[in-house]
Amino acid sequence: MDWRCEWCGKPHEENDPPCDNCGHGTFEEAVVRRTDLADDGGLESTTVWVCTECGRTHTKHSPPCSRCGNHKLVKEEQRVDDDELSVPSYFDLVTPRYVLGLVVVLALAGLFVGGLTGVIDVPGFGNDVPAVENVPGEADTAGSIDLATVESAYLDTVNETRANASDDGVSRNERLDEVAAFTNQRLIKSEYGDGSLPTRDRIAELVGDSCQGGFAVETYTLQSSDYASGDTLGSAFAAEQFADSEISAASTTTVGVDTHTAPNGTVFLTQIVC
Template sequence: MKWRCEWCGKPHEEDDPPCDNCGHGTFEEAVTQVNQEVVEGGPRWVCLNCGRQHQKNSPPCKRCGGSNFERRTGPPEEDPLDEIQTGWLEVVETKYVIGYAAVAVLLGLIVLGAVGGITLPGFAADTPAGPPSIASPAGSGETVNSLSLAEAEDTYVDVYNVRRSGVGGGTVSRNATLDDAAAYYNKGRVDARYDNAEPPTRDGVSRFPLPCGRPAVVSYEVAYDRTPQSVNQFQNETALATALVDNYIERGNRIQRSDAGLIGLDIHVGPDERVFVTYVLC
């Protein structure tokens, strides 16, 4: 007893679908003997991506790997690639393959540059190099009446060391780089107060070549217009410096830790006699 495919009529020895010609899943008994050959023009499955003809609906395509097949009947269609026994990838010109690969690499680099994975021209991180500039705000950072603020800064450190030693904090020495960092932060605060400039940042301080990685930045201001004594009534720099140190400590602020024993200091007097003090400790 012979069996044949209900769809394309391909004969089979056993009732064991699917059909190896069209992939149909149901056989029927052949009442009469049928030819073993598939009739020319019988059903076939054609890949819609590259045109490769298949006997079964069994993706993927043996040529291009596509999965979209279409059932067709009639005489087989001519396929020039069948004659040369090659696939689509083999007939693509080398220069185009190289071009596509170069474009893919370029696009990948552009994406990495945009997300910050690598640095490319035009995609460099917007991070300024070197220390930020030090502002020249209103008021004075040199003298107030007959008092030298530079001398007041030196005396401030001396008085500050006395107060530190009194609580077991050890003494500190002035450092020029820390002085610049303190001036950047202090004068930036003055500029922001009186001229609405952008305020300084801790990141700006870290852009200086500091002798430590995590400096302590202490910044405060003293408004002598609220007390009986105006800033221009101090008799000398020692009196002014002592008042500034004690004003900070008397507010209940603690003495900051200094691992390297270094300090940078800036004192600036605003146009309304408000005194701004910033020191940076390492």
């Protein structure tokens, strides 16, 4: 189309007014958008119609103005520099705000991983007992002594002693066993490695509903080389415990127990008692 109505912008094949659409009696030559930018310093032009009252631009002469209702629009040629049409690179998007956001995300990710592995105590992180990595010593044996046997002999001796004192026996709780192992391993890592002790609040969070009336954490140590078997070592731990422990009280009914051998052969027994 080479001609269009000067008033409404309808295109026509020939300069033969009046307009088929609005009846206006004047046509103008249609303006074709330029694409040969090389002759104009890299600028691209296009024709728009500008309202004389509010300045709003329109793509064609179609009064009234869509913003203010004014019926007078004037033709203007707009030029757009190539720089305004260019797409920013990824490096242009790396603003200080973006960098700060990235640092915050990485810090939160570090807290998440630290809380998951037990390296960092994160209140409210979750109720799963985290694993403690790279704990010095042995979790299953003390030389030729099986630590599971030590734990069983310890509890058997405790219950026999309580029965002789007309107290009810204590029962072992799997959840408390896990919390006792977490606490014991963190204790050993703090003394023989580069770890730190968990806070009481962290232990309480992990204990959760397993202890309804409060809890206590107790740790005893004995040298494994002084005992010939798991039974004798477990009984010796019970004797240590009854010397000054809350577990001898009749109100104590539930325990969690863990034993771990330090690098120097010392066996740590840690228990959570309710």
